[in-house]
Amino acid sequence: MTQNSTLPVNNQAHTMSEKFFKSHFWHSFKIDIVAQLCFLVFIAYVFMALFAPAIAPFDPYDPASIDIMNSEIPPSWSEEGDESFWLGTDNQGRDLWSTILYGTRVSLLIGIGAVFLQAFLGICIGLVAGYIGGRLDSFLMRMADVQLSFSTLMVAIIFLAVFQASFGTELYQELAMFMLILVIGIAEWPQYARTVRASVLAEKEKEYVDAARVIGLSTPRIMFRHILPNTLSPILVISTVQVANAIIAEASLSFLGLGMPASEPSLGSLISSGFEYIFSGAWWITMIPGIVLVLLVLVMNLLGDWLRDVLNPKLYKG
Amino acid sequence: MLAFLIKRLAQAIAVMFVISIISFSIQDNLGDPLRELVGQSVSEAERQALRDELGLNDPFITQYLRFAGKALQGDLGTSYFFKKPALEVILSKLSATLDLVFGATLIIISFSVPFGVYCALKPQNWFAKTIMGLSTIGISVPVFLTAIGLIYIFAIELGWAPAFGRGETGSFLGLWDSAFLTKDGLAHLVLPSITLASIMLPLFIRLIRSEMQEVLQSEYVRFAWAKGLFPNRIHYVHALKNTMLPVITVGGVQIGTMVAYTILTETVFQWPGMGFLFLEAVNRVDTPLIVAYLIVVGAIFIFVNTVVDIIYGLVNPTVKLIGNK
Amino acid sequence: MALLQVNDLEVSFDMRSGSVKALQDINFSIERGDRVGIVGESGAGKSVLGFSILNLISRPGSITGGNVLFEDRDLANLSAKELRDIRGNRISMIFQDPMMTLNPVLTIGTQMIECLQAHRKINKNDAKKIAIQKLQQVYIPSPETRLDQYPHELSGGMRQRIVIAIGLLMDPEIIIADEPTTALDVTIQAEIMELILELCERNHVALIMITHDLGVISQVTNRLFVMYSGRIIEQGPTKEIINDAQHPYTQGLINALPQMTIRGERLQQIPGSMPSLNTRITGCVFHPRCEHAENTCTRTHPKYTTSGGCKVACHMVEKMKSQPLLSE
Numbered sequence: 025m026t027q028n029s030t031l032p033v034n035n036q037a038h039t040m041s042e043k044f045f046k047s048h049f050w051h052s053f054k055i056d057i058v059a060q061l062c063f064l065v066f067i068a069y070v071f072m073a074l075f076a077p078a079i080a081p082f083d084p085y086d087p088a089s090i091d092i093m094n095s096e097i098p099p100s101w102s103e104e105g106d107e108s109f110w111l112g113t114d115n116q117g118r119d120l121w122s123t124i125l126y127g128t129r130v131s132l133l134i135g136i137g138a139v140f141l142q143a144f145l146g147i148c149i150g151l152v153a154g155y156i157g158g159r160l161d162s163f164l165m166r167m168a169d170v171q172l173s174f175s176t177l178m179v180a181i182i183f184l185a186v187f188q189a190s191f192g193t194e195l196y197q198e199l200a201m202f203m204l205i206l207v208i209g210i211a212e213w214p215q216y217a218r219t220v221r222a223s224v225l226a227e228k229e230k231e232y233v234d235a236a237r238v239i240g241l242s243t244p245r246i247m248f249r250h251i252l253p254n255t256l257s258p259i260l261v262i263s264t265v266q267v268a269n270a271i272i273a274e275a276s277l278s279f280l281g282l283g284m285p286a287s288e289p290s291l292g293s294l295i296s297s298g299f300e301y302i303f304s305g306a307w308w309i310t311m312i313p314g315i316v317l318v319l320l321v322l323v324m325n326l327l328g329d330w331l332r333d334v335l336n337p338k339l340y341k342g
Numbered sequence: 343m344l345a346f347l348i349k350r351l352a353q354a355i356a357v358m359f360v361i362s363i364i365s366f367s368i369q370d371n372l373g374d375p376l377r378e379l380v381g382q383s384v385s386e387a388e389r390q391a392l393r394d395e396l397g398l399n400d401p402f403i404t405q406y407l408r409f410a411g412k413a414l415q416g417d418l419g420t421s422y423f424f425k426k427p428a429l430e431v432i433l434s435k436l437s438a439t440l441d442l443v444f445g446a447t448l449i450i451i452s453f454s455v456p457f458g459v460y461c462a463l464k465p466q467n468w469f470a471k472t473i474m475g476l477s478t479i480g481i482s483v484p485v486f487l488t489a490i491g492l493i494y495i496f497a498i499e500l501g502w503a504p505a506f507g508r509g510e511t512g513s514f515l516g517l518w519d520s521a522f523l524t525k526d527g528l529a530h531l532v533l534p535s536i537t538l539a540s541i542m543l544p545l546f547i548r549l550i551r552s553e554m555q556e557v558l559q560s561e562y563v564r565f566a567w568a569k570g571l572f573p574n575r576i577h578y579v580h581a582l583k584n585t586m587l588p589v590i591t592v593g594g595v596q597i598g599t600m601v602a603y604t605i606l607t608e609t610v611f612q613w614p615g616m617g618f619l620f621l622e623a624v625n626r627v628d629t630p631l632i633v634a635y636l637i638v639v640g641a642i643f644i645f646v647n648t649v650v651d652i653i654y655g656l657v658n659p660t661v662k663l664i665g666n667k
Numbered sequence: 668m669a670l671l672q673v674n675d676l677e678v679s680f681d682m683r684s685g686s687v688k689a690l691q692d693i694n695f696s697i698e699r700g701d702r703v704g705i706v707g708e709s710g711a712g713k714s715v716l717g718f719s720i721l722n723l724i725s726r727p728g729s730i731t732g733g734n735v736l737f738e739d740r741d742l743a744n745l746s747a748k749e750l751r752d753i754r755g756n757r758i759s760m761i762f763q764d765p766m767m768t769l770n771p772v773l774t775i776g777t778q779m780i781e782c783l784q785a786h787r788k789i790n791k792n793d794a795k796k797i798a799i800q801k802l803q804q805v806y807i808p809s810p811e812t813r814l815d816q817y818p819h820e821l822s823g824g825m826r827q828r829i830v831i832a833i834g835l836l837m838d839p840e841i842i843i844a845d846e847p848t849t850a851l852d853v854t855i856q857a858e859i860m861e862l863i864l865e866l867c868e869r870n871h872v873a874l875i876m877i878t879h880d881l882g883v884i885s886q887v888t889n890r891l892f893v894m895y896s897g898r899i900i901e902q903g904p905t906k907e908i909i910n911d912a913q914h915p916y917t918q919g920l921i922n923a924l925p926q927m928t929i930r931g932e933r934l935q936q937i938p939g940s941m942p943s944l945n946t947r948i949t950g951c952v953f954h955p956r957c958e959h960a961e962n963t964c965t966r967t968h969p970k971y972t973t974s975g976g977c978k979v980a981c982h983m984v985e986k987m988k989s990q991p992l993l994s995e
Contacts, residue, residue, distance in 0.1 A: 173647075175598030181605060182636065185624040186368055189632070272484045276606055279486045280621060295487065299610070302494050303505075311494070314487045322482035329478065559725070561767035568721055568762075569782045569833065570755030573747070579781075583772045659772055659817040 052334045059330045062323045069320055073129040080122035085288065099308050114294070114309045115301055116286075123294060124313055130290040131317070134204050135271040139263055141209025142270075146216020147259070151247045153217065154224025165221070168214035176211040177273055183207050184282040197285040204283055208270050219262055223255035257335040264331055268324035275317055291317040350651070354644045361640040365633040366409045369419070418637060419630030423623070428634035432616055436638070438508055439604055439615035441521045445535030446600075450543050458550025459585075462558065463577060473547065480544030485603050489537040489610035496533060504530050506612040534611045538603055542596060549592055554585040587658050594650030601639055668739055669696035670840060670873060671720065671758075677732030678712075678719055680944075687944045689715045689728065690897045699840060702867065702874045704884035704905060706920070707894035708941050713877045714763075716894070717845045720875070721754055756786045758841040759834035761863070764850040765826035769818035775829055776814030782836050801832040805862060824855040828862070835866060841873045848883070860887060881920055885909045893917045896941055896952040898968075903977030913979040915957050915987070951982065959983045 044050055053059055072079065098104050099112040099120075112120050153164040171179075184207060188196045196203070227233060228251070236246045275292025277283035279299075284290040286297045291313045298309025412418070418428045461470040483491075497505035509530035512523025521527030557563060558581055566576045605617035612618065616635060623631035655661045676693035679686045690712045697703055705713050718724050720735055722742045735742045737753060745753070762768040770778060779798040783789055789797075795814065802810035805828040818826055827847060834842055844863055848856040864887050867874040878884055884891060884905065891908045893901040893916065901914040912918045919937035939956040942948060948955065954964040963982045971978040972985075981987075 173595045173598055173643075175596075175602050177602035178598045178639075181602055182364075185621075185632070186364075189624055189627045189629075190368075268482065272482075275484050276486060279484075280606065280609060281625070292484075295490070299490060302490065302498065307494060310490055314490065318479075318483050318487065321484075322479060325478055325482050561762060561764065562770040564723065564725070565760075565762055565768040565830075566770070567723055568754055568760040569785065570751045570753070571781060571785045572751070575781060575785070580770050580773070584770070587772070657772065659774075660819045 049334060052330075056330065058326060062326045062330070065319065065323045066327065069128060069132065069323075072125055073132045076125040076129045080119075080125045082119040082122040084118045084123040084126050098306070099312075112308045112312075114298060115306070116297075120308065120312060123289060124291070124316055127289050127291045127294050127313060128316065128320070130201070130284060130288065131271050131274060131292070131320070134201060134208070134274045134284075134290065135267045137205040138208035138212070138270040138274070139266045141205060142212045142266060143216050143259065143263060145210065145213040147220050147252070147255075149213060150217035150220025151224055151252065154221035155228065155243065155247055155251070161221070164217065168217055171211070171214050176208065176269075177276060179211045180207045180273060180277055181280065181282060184277060188282060197287070200284050200288075204274050204277065208273050212266065212270070215262055215266060216259065219258045220255050223258055224251055227251045227254050261328060261331045261335060264324055264328035268321045268328065271317070271321055271324075291320075346651070346655075350644075350648055353647070357640050357644055358637075361636050362410055362413060363406075365413075365636050366406050369409065369629050369633055413637065418634040421623075421628055421631045421634075423626050423628045423631070428630035429638075431631060432619065432634045432638050435614060435616045435619050437511075437519055438521070438613060439608070439617060441508075441527075441531060442534050442538055442604060442607065442613060442615060443600060444522075445531050446538035446542070449535060449539035450546055453539075454543055454546035454550055458547045459554060459577070459582065461547065461551040462554035462585075465555070474551070477544035477547050480540060481548075483540070485537060485541050485606045486610050488540045489533070489607060492533045492537060493610070503533050505533075508614050534607050534613050537610070538600075538607045541603060542600070545596075546589070546593075550585060550589055553588050554581060557581045557584045560584075583657065587654065590650060590654050590657065594647055594654075597643060597646045601642070669736075670699050670701075670738065672696040672736040672739075673720070673733070674736070675733035676716075676719065676730065676735060678715055678724060678728055679731040681727040681729075682945065685945075686731075688731075688897055689944055690719065691732075692898055693733070695892060695899070695902065697841065697873050697875065699873055700871045701890065702864075702888045703876065704888035704891045705875065705877045705894060706879065706881055706884050706891065708879060710941055710943070711894040712897040713879075713894055714845050717760065717843045717875065717877050720841075720843060721758060721760060722750060723754075751785070755782055755839075756837045757839050758843065759837070759839045761827075761830050761834050761842065761844040761847045763846040765823055765830050766818075766850065768830050769826055771818055773817075774814065775816055775818065775821075779814070779829075779833055779836060782833055786837050797836065798832075801835050802829070804835065804866065805829070805832045807832070823851050824859065827851060827859055831859075831863065831866070835870070838870065839872060841875065842867060843875045843877070845877045846879070847876075849878075849880075856883075863887070881909070882924055882926065893920070896948075897944060898952060898980070900953065900980045901977060903975070907976050911975075913974050913977060913984050913987075914953075914981050915959050915983070916953050951980075953981075959987060 053063075077083070102112075114120055114123060149164055153161040184203060187203065224247075233246060233250060236250050241250075271291075274283055274290060275295070278290050278292030279296040281296070284293045286293055289297065294313040295310050295317065298306070298313070301309050302311075416429055420426065421428045421431050424431050457473050460467075461473055464470050493505045496502045507530060508521050509526040510524040511519040511521050511527050521531045563576060563581055566580045571580075601617070604615060605621060607613065608615045608618035609621055616638065620632065620635040622628075623635065673693055673695050676690055677688060678690040679688050693716060695703075705716060707713050715724065715728065719730060720742075722730075722735070722745075724730065730743060737758065740749075742750065742753070769775070776795065776798065779801070780791060780794040783794040783797060784791075798814060799810045802813060807813055807825065807828055813821070813829070818829075821829070827850075831847075842863070847863060848859050851859060860883060863874065863876075866872070874888070876884060876888055888905050891901075891903065891905040892899045893908070893914065895916050901908060901912065901917045908917060909921065912921055916937070919935075922935040923937065925934060937956060938958075942952075942955065950963075950965040950967055951957070951960070951969055954960040957964065961983065969980045969982045971980050974984060
C-alpha cells in the first residue's frame with residue numbers, strides 16, 4: 025500500500041476493482057448460479073423496500089385512500105378479482121401489494137437495524153473480552169452463555185409483553201419499531217461477541233499484533249485498526265444469517281401482537297391480521313405476505329451458507 | 343458428584359433470583375393491588391391506611407423478601423381473571439404443553455439423527471442433498487407460518503386433522519391427563535407437534551451433519567480405519583457417540599427456544615397450554631399469572647439443564663458426575 | 668516376491684487452485700524383518716506416504732499414479748473386505764499423537780477387543796486374554812485394570828504403549844510408525860523407540876519408521892529414505908547415508924544435528940524453507956535452497972545415480988565428490 029500511495033487515486037481504485045474481479049470470492053460467485061439468483065432477489069427486495077412509496081399504487085398509511093368496502097378482494101387473476109388491486113386487498117380494504125411493499129420496508133429496516141445494534145455491541149464486547157482476557161473475559165462469556173440459553177425469542181417475548189402490559193398498548197404501538205430493534209439487537213449480542221472473541225484470540229498470537237504493540241500503538245488502535253479488519257469475514261457471514269433471524273424474530277413477535285401494529289404493518293403483522301380470514305377462504309391476506317417473508321429469509325440464509333463456504337471463516341461453535 | 347450438585351444448585355439459585363427480581367418488579371409496577379381489593383370508591387386516607395397495613399409502603403427489600411418468602415411456599419398470588427391461585431392455574435395447563443413438547447421432541451429425535459448421519463456419510467448423494475435443501479427452507483419458514491400452512495392444507499382444504507384445540511384427553515393412572523391416550527387427542531396433537539418440530543428439526547439435522555463430518559475427519563476415526571474395523575462399527579460406534587456429545591449440549595441450550603416456540607404454536611392452534619395462557623395473561627394484564635409463568639418456566643429451565651448435564655455425563659467418560667475420581 | 672512394493676507412486680490433492688502433487692516417483696520395496704526409515708521436514712509427504720500404504724488417503728487426496736503392492740496384490744484393486752483384511756491385521760499403523768488416536772468415549776478394552784473381533788471369530792473372554800497379553804508385552808503395569816479405563820485416565824506415554832499394543836494385536840507383518848514419539852515428553856521418547864525396536868526384532872516384523880529426526884532413525888533402522896517436497900531424493904543403507912551423505916539436502920540435515928556440531932559453534936542450518944506443494948518448481952526441487960545448484964539443476968529433475976549402496980537424485984553428485992564442501 026505504501027508503494028501505491030503516490031499513484032493517482034483513480035488508478036488505485038482501478039487496481040482495487042481489478043483485484044476484486046480476480047479474487048477467489050468473485051470467481052466463486054461467477055460460477056454459482058444459486059448465489060447469483062439469491063443476490064439478485066435480495067437486491068430486488070432492497071429496491072422494493074427503498075422505493076416502496078414510489079412503486080406502491082396506494083399509500084396504506086393514509087386512511088383516506090382506504091375504503092372498507094374494498095375489503096377481502098381476491099388477487100386480480102382470480103374470478104372475483106379487481107384489476108386495480110393486483111394482489112387483492114386485506115381485511116381493512118388496503119391494497120395488498122402496496123401494504124406488502126411497505127411491510128417489506130418495515131421488516132428489512134428492523135432486521136438490519138437490529139443487526140447493526142447486535143454487531144456494535146457484540147464486536148465491542150468480543151474485542152474487549154478477547155483482547156483483555158482474564159476474569160473479565162470469563163465473566164462476559166458466561167453472560168453470553170446464559171443469554172443464549174434463554175433464547176432471544178423468549179427474552180423478547182417476556183420483555184415486550186411486560187413493557188406492553190406496563191405502559192399500555194397505545195404508547196407501545198408508537199414505540200414498536202424502536203423497541204423491536206432494541207430488544208432483538210440487545211438479545212443477540214453473544215453471537216457476534218463469541219465469534220469476534222475467537223478471532224481476536226487467534227489474531228492476538230500473530231506477529232503483526234506484537235509488532236504493532238512494540239512500535240507503541242495504543243490498545244484501542246490495535247484492536248480497531250489491526251485486529252478488527254481480520255475478523256471481517258466471519259462477521260460478514262454471521263451478519264447475513266443474523267438479518268434473516270432478526271426478520272423472523274420480528275415477524276414472530278408481530279404475529280403474537282407484540283410487534284408492529286396493524287396500522288403500520290410489517291410482514292409479520294400482515295400475516296397475523298390475515299390469519300383468521302383463512303378459515304373463510306381469504307387465503308391471500310396471509311399466504312402472499314407469508315411467501316414474500318419466506319423468500320426473503322431463505323435468500324438471506326442461502327447467501328449466508330454460500331458466504332460461509334467461500335470465506336470459510338472459523339466460526340464459534342456450540 | 344458434590345461439585346456437580348453445588349454447581350447446579352448455584353445455577354438454580356442464580357436463575358431463580360433473577361427471575362424473582364424480574365417477577366417482583368413486574369408485580370410492583372403492574373396493576374395496583376388496591377384496585378383489585380377495594381375498587382375506586384375508597385378515600386385517599388383509607389387507601390394509605392390499607393397500604394400501610396398491606397406493607398406496600400415498606401422499603402423495596404422488605405417487600406421483595408416478603409414476596410420471595412411467599413413464592414418459596416408456592417404462593418404466587420391470585421389470578422385476577424381466574425380468581426384462583428396463579429400457580430394452580432399455570433400447573434393445570436402444564437400437561438397440555440408437555441404433550442406438545444413431548445410430541446415435537448419425539449419427531450425431532452427420530453428424524454434428526456438418521457437424517458443428519460446419512461447426510462454426513464453420503465454428502466454427495468441426491469437424497470442427502472434434498473434433505474439439506476429442505477432443511478435450509480425449513481429454518482427459513484417461521485413457526486407460525488408453518489402452522490398456518492399446515493392448518494390451511496390439512497385442516498381446511500383436506501380436512502384430515504382438526505385445526506385447533508386439544509381434543510379429548512385420557513387420564514394416565516389418574517395422575518396425569520394426556521392427549522396421547524385418546525385417538526381424538528392424538529389427531530389434535532399431530533399438526534401442533536409437527537409445527538413445533540419444524541424449526542428445530544432442520545437445525546438439528548444440520549448440526550448433527552456438521553459435527554459428524556468433523557468427527558469423521560478425526561485421528562481416532564482414521565485410526566479405527568487403520569485397525570481394519572467394519573465400516574458400521576466406525577460410523578455408529580466410534581463416530582456417532584462423539585457426534586452426540588456437542589449435540590446433547592446444544593439440545594440443552596435449545597430449551598429456551600423451545601419454550602418460546604410453544605407460545606407461538608399454542609397461539610396459532612389455540613392449544614390450551616401454558617404459552618397460550620401466558621399470552622392471554624399479558625393481554626389481560628393478569629400480573630400474578632405472568633409472574634407464575636415466569637417462575638414455572640425458570641424451574642423447567644433448571645430441571646432440563648440438570649437432566650442434560652446428567653445425560654452428558656453418562657455419555658462422556660471424561661466428565662465424572664458420580665464416580666471415584 | 669517382495670512383501671511390500673511401491674512402484675512410481677503418485678498422490679495428488681485436488682485443491683481449489685488445482686491439483687497438487689503430494690508424492691511423485693516413489694519407488695521402494697520392503698522385505699520381512701526390514702527396518703526402514705523415512706525422513707524429511709514436515710510437509711515433505713512422509714505421512715501421506717505412510718497412509719497411502721494402507722490406502723487410507725482421505726479426500727481431497729487420491730492415488731493418481733503407480734501402485735502399492737502387498738504380496739503382489741495391488742491395494743487399489745482390492746475390495747473393501749480385502750482391504751479390511753490387511754489393515755490392522757497384516758499391516759498396522761502407529762499414529763503420531765496418542766492423545767488423538769484413541770477414541771475418548773470408548774474404554775481401552777473395547778478398542779482392543781473390537782480390533783480382534785473384526786479380524787477373526789473370537790469371543791470376548793479370549794479376546795480379553797490376548798489384549799492383556801499384548802499390554803504386558805508393551806510393559807503396561809496391571810493390564811487387567813487398564814481395559815476398563817478410558818484414554819483420558821492415562822498418560823501420553825501410556826497411551827502410545829496402548830496404541831502400539833493395538834498395532835501388535837494381530838501379529839502383523841508390517842508396522843508403520845508415523846512419528847510415534849514427537850508428541851511425547853522427551854524423557855519417554857527413547858523408551859518408546861526402544862520398545863518399538865525390541866518388539867519388531869522379537870516378532871520379526873518389518874518396520875517403517877517415519878520421522879523428521881535423523882538422530883532417532885540412525886539408531887532404529889537399517890535402510891533410509893530421505894524425502895523432500897514429495898520425492899525421495901536419497902536412499903540407501905542408513906549407516907552409509909549418515910556417514911557419507913551424497914545429496915546436499917541430506918548433508919544439510921546431518922550437519923544440522925546438534926551432535927554433529929562442535930561445542931560452542933552455532934548449529935548449522937539449511938537456508939530457506941521447503942516450498943509449499945502448490946508452488947511449482949522446474950528442475951530439481953531442492954535447487955532454490957541448494958548452494959551447489961548450477962544451470963542444469965533449474966532445468967530438469969535429476970535421475971537417480973548409484974553411488975555405493977545408495978541412490979541419489981542430484982545432478983551435482985560427481986562434481987561435489989571432486990570438490991569437497993568447505994564445511995566438511
